[in-house]
Amino acid sequence: MSNEVWVVADLKIDGSVRQVTYEALSEAGQKIAGKLGGKLCGVLIGSGVSGHAASLGKYGAEKVYVIDNDILKDFNTEGFTIALSELIKKHEPAVVIGGNTVFGQDYFPRVAARVGAGVTMDAIDIDLSDQNTLKIQRYSHSSKAIPTQVFHQNYPMMTTVRPNSFKAVENPKDPEVVDGGVEINPADIKTRVIELETKESDRPELTEAERVIAGGRGLGSEENFKHVYELADILGAAAGATRAAVDAGYCPYDMQVGQTGKAVSPNLYVAIAISGSVQHFAGMGSSKVIVAINKDPEAPIFQKCDYGIVGDLFDVLPPFTAKVRSLVSEG
Amino acid sequence: MKILVLVSQTQDTEAKIHVSSSGDSIDTGGMKWIMNPYDEFAVEEAIQTKEKHGGEVVIISIGPDRVLETIRQALAMGADSAVHIKGDGFAETDSFTVGKVIGGEIKKLGEFDIIFTGMKIIDEESGQVGVQVAEELGIPHVSLVSKVIEVDPAGKKAVCQKEIDGGHVTVEVPLPCLITCPDAMNEPRYASLPGIMKAKKKPLTVVEAGDINLGELGLSAEALGKDGARVKTTQMKVPEIERKLTIIKGSDEPMVKGEEVERSAEELIKLLREEAKVI
Numbered sequence: 108m109s110n111e112v113w114v115v116a117d118l119k120i121d122g123s124v125r126q127v128t129y130e131a132l133s134e135a136g137q138k139i140a141g142k143l144g145g146k147l148c149g150v151l152i153g154s155g156v157s158g159h160a161a162s163l164g165k166y167g168a169e170k171v172y173v174i175d176n177d178i179l180k181d182f183n184t185e186g187f188t189i190a191l192s193e194l195i196k197k198h199e200p201a202v203v204i205g206g207n208t209v210f211g212q213d214y215f216p217r218v219a220a221r222v223g224a225g226v227t228m229d230a231i232d233i234d235l236s237d238q239n240t241l242k243i244q245r246y247s248h249s250s251k252a253i254p255t256q257v258f259h260q261n262y263p264m265m266t267t268v269r270p271n272s273f274k275a276v277e278n279p280k281d282p283e284v285v286d287g288g289v290e291i292n293p294a295d296i297k298t299r300v301i302e303l304e305t306k307e308s309d310r311p312e313l314t315e316a317e318r319v320i321a322g323g324r325g326l327g328s329e330e331n332f333k334h335v336y337e338l339a340d341i342l343g344a345a346a347g348a349t350r351a352a353v354d355a356g357y358c359p360y361d362m363q364v365g366q367t368g369k370a371v372s373p374n375l376y377v378a379i380a381i382s383g384s385v386q387h388f389a390g391m392g393s394s395k396v397i398v399a400i401n402k403d404p405e406a407p408i409f410q411k412c413d414y415g416i417v418g419d420l421f422d423v424l425p426p427f428t429a430k431v432r433s434l435v436s437e438g
Numbered sequence: 439m440k441i442l443v444l445v446s447q448t449q450d451t452e453a454k455i456h457v458s459s460s461g462d463s464i465d466t467g468g469m470k471w472i473m474n475p476y477d478e479f480a481v482e483e484a485i486q487t488k489e490k491h492g493g494e495v496v497i498i499s500i501g502p503d504r505v506l507e508t509i510r511q512a513l514a515m516g517a518d519s520a521v522h523i524k525g526d527g528f529a530e531t532d533s534f535t536v537g538k539v540i541g542g543e544i545k546k547l548g549e550f551d552i553i554f555t556g557m558k559i560i561d562e563e564s565g566q567v568g569v570q571v572a573e574e575l576g577i578p579h580v581s582l583v584s585k586v587i588e589v590d591p592a593g594k595k596a597v598c599q600k601e602i603d604g605g606h607v608t609v610e611v612p613l614p615c616l617i618t619c620p621d622a623m624n625e626p627r628y629a630s631l632p633g634i635m636k637a638k639k640k641p642l643t644v645v646e647a648g649d650i651n652l653g654e655l656g657l658s659a660e661a662l663g664k665d666g667a668r669v670k671t672t673q674m675k676v677p678e679i680e681r682k683l684t685i686i687k688g689s690d691e692p693m694v695k696g697e698e699v700e701r702s703a704e705e706l707i708k709l710l711r712e713e714a715k716v717i
């Protein structure tokens with residue numbers, strides 16, 4: 108067993124490194140690696156990923172393990188599981204951290220089962236316990252409770268972390284790059300991606316955004332969602348939605364905020380024609396300032412927001428957006 | 439086809455939550471227990487698969503006596519039989535062990551084609567058990583499936599759609615496999631009255647926790663209790679975020695109307711700039 112603390116890079120489908128990776132490196136560097144007296148290491152798994160080693164170094168990685176294999180293109184669940192499990196067995200790290208994204212959620216529990224590790228998901232705080240084991244906090248009970256969870260001395264200790272929970276702080280290192288040396292037998296890859304459809308967006312990603320403008324069923328149509336996008340673009344915000352809006356086909360699924368969808372905690376969350384269900388709040392209830400525009404004074408959201416206007420969105424939003432626009436253009 | 443569904447019972451998190459006096463858990467006294475909502479999607483998907491291809495749906499659930507009610511609900515929706523792995527200590531058992539125990543019982547059921555599970559349980563929100571059962575069984579999984587496009591029992595494969603950031607992927611997976619279900623993949627049916635009557639007569643196998651051969655699963659004797667857990671909850675907090683609740687209303691009726699609209703928009707912007715300092 109080594110004292111190494113690993114952060115597995117979470118990559119976007121275009122191959123770039125997701126911000127949560129740098130956040131995790133920074134936090135693990137300060138809170139865990141130092142105290143444990145172990146090296147902070149990055150792990151790169153994917154196809155054509157070796158080039159990212161330097162950027163992991165920028166956020167404190169002293170060593171970077173690389174498993175670069177064509178088989179791992181477009182996130183392949185079995186390939187990633189084999190790669191990380193074998194690497195863990197070979198080098199026996201103390202702690203392994205990843206991002207709680209659709210990918211992290213998919214293969215971290217499986218790797219943990221394979222190597223016999225304890226694992227927690229979606230941590231919002233990571234630290235060491237008095238026994239020098241991993242100690243995390245996360246949300247449970249539809250985000251109405253925050254358990255503190257402590258690991259047994261059963262190595263490795265694994266967790267995913269929620270994006271936008273920690274600050275990424277540069278701490279430049281010139282990392283030693285180590286070839287992971289893990290072979291992946293193509294016959295072990297059983298699930299195949301047969302089609303991949305992605306659309307580029309100019310808006311910031313929901314989980315990383317400082318501001319989020321979200322629309323609900325009350326928008327009434329896909330066409331009307333332009334009101335949401337317009338305000339979002341003026342404020343440099345991400346655009347979100349409720350499940351009811353997604354279900355109705357007003358916007359794509361990746362805009363869904365909530366228990367099933369994305370968890371966000373921006374400085375500003377503007378909820379337009381959103382009733383404020385428990386499941387929606389499970390994804391945005393920790394936002395710093397919540398603003399609601401809703402025509403129903405009895406909507407639950409008015410009991411759980413900071414500012415609100417009781418009014419028809421089609422009346423209120425145009426003058427509001429116009430005024431925000433002129434404010435922003437004034438600087 | 440033989441279709442399995444992992445069904446869990448959960449605390450109804452719509453309710454108000456209180457920390458228990460021990461400070462490390464949620465007080466479940468007087469709490470309503472329901473079928474985990476994501477598992478309803480799993481049961482529905484299983485029944486639809488059976489309706490298309492024939493076969494049987496088997497429910498598997500771990501927990502104390504009370505989970506029988508949830509098992510009955512799944513049977514009333516249209517599942518054919520159930521296995522209840524019964525014991526009181528499972529609430530503190532880690533997901534790794536739950537996955538192994540469920541996997542062990544599944545192996546005893548003989549061959550199967552597909553397993554559906556929920557994406558996570560809404561009280562603990564661990565989101566691990568499904569995938570860990572797949573690992574224990576050595577079968578592939580597809581997580582967070584937004585749509586099962588095709589199940590092809592003859593060709594021994596399934597095709598699923600899965601949402602990713604900025605789009606979606608279509609994945610082909612050989613059977614047997616395990617699929618985890620998020621919300622909105624289908625419309626779970628209600629249990630009908632005849633369904634509820636019939637459920638009482640459907641075959642139910644009870645496995646006592648004490649009879650499980652832990653050694654055979656590679657587990658230690660303490661694995662089922664709190665002391666054997668890889669991860670322990672040591673403290674539980676209920677976050678109280680104070681909200682300002684500054685709501686701008688109309689003067690005659692609740693909704694702002696006419697020229698109030700302009701004024702309320704201005705007022706909101708002022709608050710956001712000067713008080714909240716967010717724009």
Ligand SMILES: Cc1cc2nc3c(=O)[nH]c(=O)nc-3n(C[C@H](O)[C@H](O)[C@H](O)COP(=O)(O)OP(=O)(O)OC[C@H]3O[C@@H](n4cnc5c(N)ncnc54)[C@H](O)[C@@H]3O)c2cc1C
Pocket residue numbers: 322323324325326348349350351352363364365366367368369379380381382383384385386387390400401402403406418419420421475476621
């Ligand atoms: C297992 C499970 C998981 C779920 N996960 C999620 C999740 O991740 N995210 C999520 O969002 N939901 C989720 N839900 C669904 C959730 O329960 C609610 O149904 C959903 O959040 C409601 O969305 P909504 O507020 O847009 O719609 P509604 O509840 O229908 O509210 C629409 C609101 O718009 C207002 N309105 C209408 N017209 C206007 C107008 N012209 N001007 C101003 N206001 C107007 C209405 O007054 C109303 O308050 C989940 C449900 C389940 C069972």
Ligand SMILES: Nc1ncnc2c1ncn2[C@@H]1O[C@H](COP(=O)(O)O)[C@@H](O)[C@H]1O
Pocket residue numbers: 444445446447474476477480498499500501528533536554555556557558559560562563564565566567568
């Ligand atoms: N006690 C249980 N009995 C049966 N299935 C379970 C149990 N716990 C979890 N599961 C299944 O695993 C899924 C994920 O649960 P979890 O990992 O606990 O969040 C659930 O939606 C169920 O399908």
